[in-house]
Amino acid sequence: MNVDESRSVVAGLVEQIAPDVDLTSIDPERDMRREVDLDSLDFQTLVEQVAEATGVEIPETDYPQVRSLTGMSEYIAAHVPS
Amino acid sequence: MGDFRMPSLGADMTEGTLLEWLVHPGDVVHRGDIIAVVDTSKSAIDVEVFEEGRVVELLVQPGTTVPVGAPLARLDGVGVATDEGGRGPQPEATPKPKPKPKPKPEETLTPAPSPVPPAKEAARRAPAAQQHRDGSHIAASPFARRRAQELGVDLSTVVGHGGVISVADVEAAAGSGPSEAPPESVPPAQPPSAPAASDHAAAMRQAIGALMARSKREIPHYYLQTTIDMSAALDWLSGLNAERTVAERVLPAALLLKAVAVSARGMPDMNGFFVDGNFRPQDHVHVGVAVSLRGGGLIAPALHDADLASLDDLMPRMKDLVQRARSGRLRSSEMSDPTLTVTNLGEQGAELVHGVIYPPQVSLVGFGRIVERPIAVQGMLAVRPLLVATLAADHRVSDGHRGGLFLAAIDAALQSPENLQGGTS
Numbered sequence: 488m489n490v491d492e493s494r495s496v497v498a499g500l501v502e503q504i505a506p507d508v509d510l511t512s513i514d515p516e517r518d519m520r521r522e523v524d525l526d527s528l529d530f531q532t533l534v535e536q537v538a539e540a541t542g543v544e545i546p547e548t549d550y551p552q553v554r555s556l557t558g559m560s561e562y563i564a565a566h567v568p569s
Numbered sequence: 570m571g572d573f574r575m576p577s578l579g580a581d582m583t584e585g586t587l588l589e590w591l592v593h594p595g596d597v598v599h600r601g602d603i604i605a606v607v608d609t610s611k612s613a614i615d616v617e618v619f620e621e622g623r624v625v626e627l628l629v630q631p632g633t634t635v636p637v638g639a640p641l642a643r644l645d646g647v648g649v650a651t652d653e654g655g656r657g658p659q660p661e662a663t664p665k666p667k668p669k670p671k672p673k674p675e676e677t678l679t680p681a682p683s684p685v686p687p688a689k690e691a692a693r694r695a696p697a698a699q700q701h702r703d704g705s706h707i708a709a710s711p712f713a714r715r716r717a718q719e720l721g722v723d724l725s726t727v728v729g730h731g732g733v734i735s736v737a738d739v740e741a742a743a744g745s746g747p748s749e750a751p752p753e754s755v756p757p758a759q760p761p762s763a764p765a766a767s768d769h770a771a772a773m774r775q776a777i778g779a780l781m782a783r784s785k786r787e788i789p790h791y792y793l794q795t796t797i798d799m800s801a802a803l804d805w806l807s808g809l810n811a812e813r814t815v816a817e818r819v820l821p822a823a824l825l826l827k828a829v830a831v832s833a834r835g836m837p838d839m840n841g842f843f844v845d846g847n848f849r850p851q852d853h854v855h856v857g858v859a860v861s862l863r864g865g866g867l868i869a870p871a872l873h874d875a876d877l878a879s880l881d882d883l884m885p886r887m888k889d890l891v892q893r894a895r896s897g898r899l900r901s902s903e904m905s906d907p908t909l910t911v912t913n914l915g916e917q918g919a920e921l922v923h924g925v926i927y928p929p930q931v932s933l934v935g936f937g938r939i940v941e942r943p944i945a946v947q948g949m950l951a952v953r954p955l956l957v958a959t960l961a962a963d964h965r966v967s968d969g970h971r972g973g974l975f976l977a978a979i980d981a982a983l984q985s986p987e988n989l990q991g992g993t994s
Contacts, residue, residue: 505863506863507863507864520916520917521917524863524917526861526915526916526917527820527821527822527915527916528820528822528887528888528891530916531815531818531820531888532888534815535815535816538814538815538816544814544815545815546811547807547810547811547818548807548811
């Protein structure tokens with residue numbers, strides 16, 4: 488899975504959680520919690536669904552790396568089981 | 570013989586619209602069965618019945634708006650009563666904009682017998698479904714039913730994708746789905762579905778405004794705040810979660826709810842209802858969880874017996890409650906009986922909130938965002954994650970001294986987070 492593919496997976500999951508947000512209008516480098524208005528439950532749901540969709544379990548200690556759309560997409564691409 | 574009446578799903582509700590019957594005359598109903606879907610100004614709610622019996626007659630047609638307390642159906646059976654008011658406070662004698670249809674005083678003012686905790690009923694709950702014309706069942710979410718009501722769509726004509734009819738299916742059937750419009754066309758000033766949706770948002774805002782105005786008018790609030798060092802709690806949670814899969818991880822929000830619930834158990838003057846000039850402390854701790862809705866609005870359904878639940882039980886229940894609050898799938902018992910409320914501003918919120926008490930409750934605990942700040946610890950300067958906890962409480966029931974003890978108890982509970990992990994059966 489390359490970064491483009493993981494980005495599309497993440498974007499699809501975020502759109503389910505926040506259907507009112509146009510993802511093309513947000514800054515992909517910035518914290519999604521603020522960009523898309525995700526609370527801690529929403530973010531945990533996202534991480535949970537990422538694990539289901541890609542097999543990548545993100546530990547809490549790595550959360551700072553995956554707060555942005557870009558950060559999460561790159562993290563998944565780097566950690567996805569081959 | 571008894572009537573099943575329009576329940577009071579919160580102190581701000583004066584009337585409700587019956588969206589759908591999930592039973593037919595002749596059906597036998599059990600405690601905890603969801604038998605109707607009712608639309609309030611806030612949400613579509615699955616309404617449970619709290620007695621055993623047989624449905625004799627449905628008195629109100631879907632689409633009809635009636636006042637709280639109006640009979641919706643006649644039930645026949647042993648010991649049949651209504652779930653009016655659920656397990657919560659009875660509707661207060663506030664002036665109603667519309668006259669009630671001959672309410673019997675002893676029925677509207679006498680507390681209902683305390684029903685069985687809903688957790689035990691879950692297994693028997695009827696699925697939210699109604700029948701197609703050919704007799705097969707329709708599965709649709711309450712939110713979809715509400716949209717169908719708004720758009721005048723007959724649900725039996727809607728094709729559901731994935732087994733359950735969704736809002737999108739309803740909107741597609743109504744020809745008003747946003748995807749129907751060609752992208753290159755000039756959007757109309759108002760999309761076809763906008764008026765109903767904005768009506769609903771306006772109604773919700775009006776309901777919140779009316780309830781909060783009543784709170785500020787009737788409740789002599791006092792406010793306290795204390796700063797809690799969250800180091801112990803967050804360190805403990807990190808250790809707990811490090812070994813866990815994502816789905817099993819516990820968020821600080823769940824720990825905070827548990828700390829409030831456990832502390833409220835020992836503070837009867839914070840946990841109960843002020844009704845008709847009297848305070849009625851409650852034995853159970855049903856924590857109202859303030860949930861902000863995407864696109865605006867607020868709803869605060871109850872997590873029942875939160876003080877007795879283990880963290881591993883409370884966390885998925887909190888997640889489920891928030892998701893259902895946002896998708897319009899709450900149950901009547903959750904709407905009618907929070908004994909106090911917690912509002913947690915969360916990771917993106919402000920640092921402090923002075924809450925407004927939900928009548929007829931008498932306290933509201935607020936948590937701001939956890940922030941790292943310098944603090945003196947044993948004579949040394951340290952940087953710690955700090956949380957400002959606030960209490961808004963009712964001076965008709967308690968004084969600042971008691972409120973201070975309540976906040977101190979919450980603080981103490983969070984300094985020994987391991988003690989919050991287990992449950993009590």
